[in-house]
Amino acid sequence: MNVLIVDDNQAAADLLQELLVLQDHTACCTYTGQQALDMAARENFDCALVDLTLPDFPGTEVARQLRAGARGEPPLLVAISGFSADEATSAAGLFDHHLQKPIDFDLLDRILARPLAG
Numbered sequence: 753m754n755v756l757i758v759d760d761n762q763a764a765a766d767l768l769q770e771l772l773v774l775q776d777h778t779a780c781c782t783y784t785g786q787q788a789l790d791m792a793a794r795e796n797f798d799c800a801l802v803d804l805t806l807p808d809f810p811g812t813e814v815a816r817q818l819r820a821g822a823r824g825e826p827p828l829l830v831a832i833s834g835f836s837a838d839e840a841t842s843a844a845g846l847f848d849h850h851l852q853k854p855i856d857f858d859l860l861d862r863i864l865a866r867p868l869a870g
Contacts, residue, residue, distance in 0.1 A: 753777045753778070753798045753799055753864055754777070754778045754779075754780075754795070754796065754797050754798045754799070755772055755777050755778065755779045755780070755797060755798065755799045755800070755801060755864070756779075756780055756782065756788060756791060756792060756797040756799070756800040756801070756827070757769055757772075757779055757780065757781045757782065757800075757801050758782050758783075758784075758785065758787075758788040758800060758801065758802045758803055758806065758811065758814055759781075759783065759801070759802075759803040759806075759832065760783050760784065760803060760805075760806050760807050761803070762781075762783055764853075765781040765782075765783065766781055768781075768801065768855070769781050771857060772864075775861060775864075777864065780795070780797075784806055784807055784808045785806045785808045785809045785810075785811070785813060785814045786808055786809075788800070788802070788814050788818075789814065789817055789818070789821075792818055792821065792827075793821070796823060796824070797827045798827055798828060799827050799828040799829075799830065799864060800814075800815070800818055800827045800828070800829050800830070801830045801832050801851075801860075802814050802815055802818075802829060802830065802831060802832060802847075803832050803833060804831055804832070804833035804835060805833065811831065811832075811833070812846055815829050815831075815846040815847060816846055819846065828848050828849075828863075828864075829846060829847045829848050829849075830847060830848065830849045830850070830851060830860075830863060831847040831849070831850040831851070832850075832851050832853065832855065833850070833852065833853065834852065834853045835852070849863050851863075
């Protein structure tokens with residue numbers, strides 16, 4: 753699975769990328785919303801892990817634009833934040849899943865495996 757990671761915490765994003773690569777995924781890190789949109793314009797991603805609080809604009813806007821600009825099937829969108837799931841899912845229903853920091857890597861692995869099984 754090709755995963756786009758969007759998180760302004762560079763150390764956390766880089767660690768998540770390393771863990772995903774160890775699980776045989778392809779992963780790319782971006783640290784701002786604009787970097788994520790620029791990367792998504794050049795490459796198709798199966799999944800985007802998006803922090804809700806980014807320095808340039810909210811993660812909800814990143815999700816909205818990723819869905820709107822998708823070529824073909826939109827990516828699986830997973831909100832990553834320190835917020836509760838209720839706060840994240842109230843973000844206009846843009847996200848398929850929500851992971852609260854610190855990320856439960858077993859749950860993330862199950863989320864990423866589910867589309868592959870279908």
